[in-house]
Amino acid sequence: MRQLPVIILLMRKKSSGYSIERLFESLAPFLSRRFEVRIVQVPCDSRGIWRRIRNLIFTARLRGDVIHVTGDIHYCTLAIRRRQCVLTVHDLCSLTRLKGVRKFVFSVLWFQSLSYGHRV
Numbered sequence: 001m002r003q004l005p006v007i008i009l010l011m012r013k014k015s016s017g018y019s020i021e022r023l024f025e026s027l028a029p030f031l032s033r034r035f036e037v038r039i040v041q042v043p044c045d046s047r048g049i050w051r052r053i054r055n056l057i058f059t060a061r062l063r064g065d066v067i068h069v070t071g072d073i074h075y076c077t078l079a080i081r082r083r084q085c086v087l088t089v090h091d092l093c094s095l096t097r098l099k100g101v102r103k104f105v106f107s108v109l110w111f112q113s114l115s116y117g118h119r120v
Helices: 019-031 049-058 073-081 092-096 100-111
Strands: 006-011 036-041 068-069 085-087
Touching: 006 019, 019 036, 049 073, 068 073, 073 085, 092 100
Parallel strands: 006 036, 006 068, 068 085
Antiparallel strands: none
């Protein structure tokens, strides 16, 4: 029997009722027809540098053929090999409310991380 490719749907830690995670959870049964689907949550909320670093370490240890980053944890793509990574950006509203250095850092870590050549 041929083993199915593994798709990991990487989601932020459940702490509130975000609909985007529910959307991807509802797609899992359809994907399961052709793939082994694993829904995985990062261990920490995205508040503070240390929690985000812990999420990056957690993400770097994941093993799958494709890791699809969903929700507001775009920085986790920094810990995934480019050829294994899919990032779905759902909105850019956060960039309109930030200014200066915070806007630059947020832009790089959340929205431009896939454009860099170095991967784990």
